Amino acid sequence: MSPSAVTEPGSRDPPDSKSPAITKDGQKRTIYHLDRHLHKDFPVVVSGKGNHLFTKDGRTIFDTTSGAAVSCLGHGNERVINAVHKQMTTGIPYLASSYWGSEIVDDLCKELINGTDGKMAKVYLTGSGSEAMEASAKLARQYFYENDKQTPRVNFIAREGSYHGNTIGALGISGHVARRAPYLPFLMPNVHHIPACNAYRQRKEGETDESFVARKALELEEKFLELGPETVIAFIAEPVVGAALGCVPYVPGYLRVMRDVCHKYGALLILDEVMCGMGRTGTLHAWQGEGVAPDLQTIGKGLGGGYQPIAAVLISEKVVNRLSDGSGQFVHGQTYQGMPVQAAAALEVQTILREENLMQNVATQGAYLEKRLKSLLADHPHVGDIRGKGLFWGLEFVRDKKTKEPFDPKLGVAQRVSDLALSPLYNMTLYPGGGTVDGVSGDHVILAPSYIVTKDDIDYIAKVTSDVVHQVFQEIGSL
Ligand SMILES: Cc1ncc(COP(=O)(O)O)c(C=O)c1O
The missing domain is CATH 3.40.640.10 (Type I PLP-dependent aspartate aminotransferase-like (Major domain))
Known part of the structure; x- marks a missing residue:
């Protein structure tokens, strides 16, 4: 083992490896955890507070999904x-x-x-x-x-x-x-x-x-x-x-x-x-x-x-x-x-x-999120449906709004939306899903923010979601 292979316990910095991941700053690192995707380089999160996650490379991410609809009180609740x-x-x-x-x-x-x-x-x-x-x-x-x-x-x-x-x-x-x-x-x-x-x-x-x-x-x-x-x-x-x-x-x-x-x-x-x-x-x-x-x-x-x-x-x-x-x-x-x-x-x-009567906040901010999403995205030619309840909202994407025909799964539309949202351009999570129509075809993303979100947070979430969706479909349109 070369000296460079010695890492601190818990460190994700690289020892030598036969299949190192390449980080965005060009460094190699080997991931010992069997991540859900072996060829993806997940941003490393080092702390969290409220609706935000902080990454090792210095980014602040707005957590619109509470992970997988889990962190209902946000992060770091004392x-x-x-x-x-x-x-x-x-x-x-x-x-x-x-x-x-x-x-x-x-x-x-x-x-x-x-x-x-x-x-x-x-x-x-x-x-x-x-x-x-x-x-x-x-x-x-x-x-x-x-x-x-x-x-x-x-x-x-x-x-x-x-x-x-x-x-x-x-x-x-x-x-x-x-x-x-x-x-x-x-x-x-x-x-x-x-x-x-x-x-x-x-x-x-x-x-x-x-x-x-x-x-x-x-x-x-x-x-x-x-x-x-x-x-x-x-x-x-x-x-x-x-x-x-x-x-x-x-x-x-x-x-x-x-x-x-x-x-x-x-x-x-x-x-x-x-x-x-x-x-x-x-x-x-x-x-x-x-x-x-x-x-x-x-x-x-x-x-x-x-x-x-x-x-x-x-x-x-x-x-x-x-x-x-x-x-x-x-x-x-x-x-x-x-x-x-x-x-x-x-x-x-x-x-x-x-x-703290947070159910009331879920109902109030949820109704506002619905309103904002619908006002920004209901007319988008590829947003087929905006549905949900409380602070649990889904956008279903379709190729054709009239026939509700989905996109070719090969395009990975939902994943693209999620990837762009999480990129340094937007720094926000959106939870992607596929197979929405028949288990194979169909795309959606889920928004499930914490119960402590404010009206300003909802404005932010809706605006970023809308910008991301518009950008992804502009890019897909030019493929
Ligand atoms: C509706 C539903 N049931 C069960 C599960 C399984 O829960 P867990 O992942 O905690 O095992 C999930 C997880 O996403 C879920 O969404």
């Missing part, structure tokens, strides 16, 4: 940092949840249950949204298994254009074509997908909300009947679809009719609010916009706001009672779940959200 620190100093950041209780964990669960209008009874904590989805699927199966060890309930119904996580179980539930593709041979065969609830692409000319959602309920009912209603465990959906479709919200009435179909056949409704929940859409839970509580609900991301890895399943009384009256235990568990330090962070995040 109260949350102090709460984490305080818990660390007790000497028990971790406790084995299989044999210890913890007051702070229970305080968090109480805070979460209080936020559900009394609709949920208990909380199961996990370390990630994918784990929460796995746990919710197992809980749903166990709900039937408790009563009948030979239960025929083996099927899940989920939706196309959905993302529920990357573990094999959660990916099996997901309808995200590109993320599923490499693993198809061993994804669960007992998950069946029906179309999403996508008003932009599915609503027929003149169709009212009522008849549109009635059609959606029929699609679900037909799937139940095709599979045999007595074989279905649950229907699983994101109330506002995040990464897979780019902030596509449920159409009013949808949650109610879908829940009614599930309950008609004795199946459960599972709502995945990992991305759209915990205040992101202007109510603490997205289902509260419609007052339709699920039987099981997953949350994550904004729960801990990025200060700790934490997610959860919220469990209705009906499911809790089934376990409690039956075996009395949930046949599941992982090492890093329900850690006091995770709970300390999430409890502080949720307390701040409540005490």
